Amino acid sequence: MKILAIETSCDDTAVAVLEITRGRFKILSNIISSQVKLHAKYGGVYPMLAKREHQRNLPIVLNKALRRAGFVNIKYQKGTSSFYETANTKKGPNIDLIAVTVGPGLEPCLWVGVNFANELAKKLNLPIIPINHVEAHLVANFVRSNFQFPISNFQKIFPAIGLVVSGGHTQLILMKNFGEYKILGETRDDAAGECFDKTARILGLGYPGGPAIAAEAARHKPKAISYKPSLPRPMIYHKNYDFSFSGLKTAVLYKVKGEGLKAKDKKYIQAMCWEIQQAIIDVLIYKTLKAANDFKVKSIILGGGVAANKELRKQFAEKIKKEIPDSLFLIPDSKFCTDNAVMIAAAAYLHFLEKKPKAKKEMKAEANLEIG
CATH class of the missing domain: 3.30.420.40 (ATPase, nucleotide binding domain)
Incomplete structure (x- = not known):
């Protein structure tokens, strides 16, 4: 199974592709575009500026993540998340599931990722699983080579x-x-x-x-x-x-x-x-x-x-x-403590196994979403 995950809850634009084989994770790609330098002069994250940067960076980050994962080169129509392949096929990348952070976080930022994932899912005819950002931070602990599923190990x-x-x-x-x-x-x-x-x-x-x-x-x-x-x-x-x-x-x-x-x-x-x-x-x-x-x-x-x-x-x-x-x-490994999309993909896989929540066709952002 291959999962494409998107994370835009704050000031990091992140996309990852995770492959799961017999309960073991393999990170095919993990691309993060940080806005730290941009927000430094404000002493913190400026939500509307972060939203604008997510809109600009997300197609680029997705392209890099798919290419790093070994899929064909993807190009984007300017101003939208629509894409087409340069290969001699109209099929999309070999992805089984899309995962996206729906909350908690900065609402303008969350909506960028959610809307992007919704459109991507429609283009590829794939289900989406909504992920709680806080839960994903805890799940980041299971993204390690010596940890094997199924969930019975829990x-x-x-x-x-x-x-x-x-x-x-x-x-x-x-x-x-x-x-x-x-x-x-x-x-x-x-x-x-x-x-x-x-x-x-x-x-x-x-x-x-x-x-x-x-x-x-x-x-x-x-x-x-x-x-x-x-x-x-x-x-x-x-x-x-x-x-x-x-x-x-x-x-x-x-x-x-x-x-x-x-x-x-x-x-x-x-x-x-x-x-x-x-x-x-x-x-x-x-x-x-x-x-x-x-x-x-x-x-x-x-x-x-x-x-x-x-x-x-x-x-x-x-x-x-x-x-x-x-x-x-x-x-978690230090690189998985800060915001990333690998933890989003891992959480989606566990929910997929549990079949809760069920994979949905369209997501909504919830800035104050609580874990539970």
Whole structure:
């Protein structure tokens, strides 16, 4: 089976072709066009600009993905997603199914991918499966060479606690089985990735904030500075599973303003970045392990762009090994933590096996779609 997947939920235009043979995944292509440089001057994603870029880039990215996957060269009529082949045949590429992200995400961006997929499905007479972006981030853990389906293998993994942590989401999810989810807690304000972006802006580090703060934190040498910044760990010991990171952002703002010229010192910035990163990691680990213990799960599964943070990955692994060593810890390869279409294709395959939802002929975007 070959699945063509499309992802346009935020500022990455992504298309992938995934081949599944006897339960094993083979990535035929994985093309991503990033808009990071374009949005950097705004300090974040500008939705209508992102939509315009998706409209411009999606046909190009699709063409590259199909060519990389070994299909014939595809050309596009200007201004539409219609295409024709340069080969001596009118048949489309050998695709069995189309998958597309329908939500959650930025609605103008989602509609670009959804409309494109709808038109493509009509041209190729193929079914479409709608994919939840948050679920796909968790499914990214199964895109690995040593993992084999069928779904019966999931009995070793579920029930699990899933943590999706990105620029738009910070959610703790009880995963009873694939497709059976309950949101235990989520951010009440800023997502963890959003907090990274905003605090990086305060420190003059630019966008995206997560990698910028991680890079400065890695350069921090505790003995090189006499003053150690101290920041709050918001809601860390609350009995619920919710998060809040806006207070952390505000604390950074007040400290930087209060320090004046000192806040511009390179060593101070490195120390502050280390403390920001550690504050976020402390909260994420504590809440996740609390949920894992409370619900006596078999696994802890991470996903989302922030899960690419090296220090977070290291500390999560160490803490789980120390406190709940019998639990399985799953975290995607770093390249599959950020938005990509491979995870969309993988989620579609699992839903296809489960036959829920049924493959549909036309999709709609849902910006506030919840997992479940």
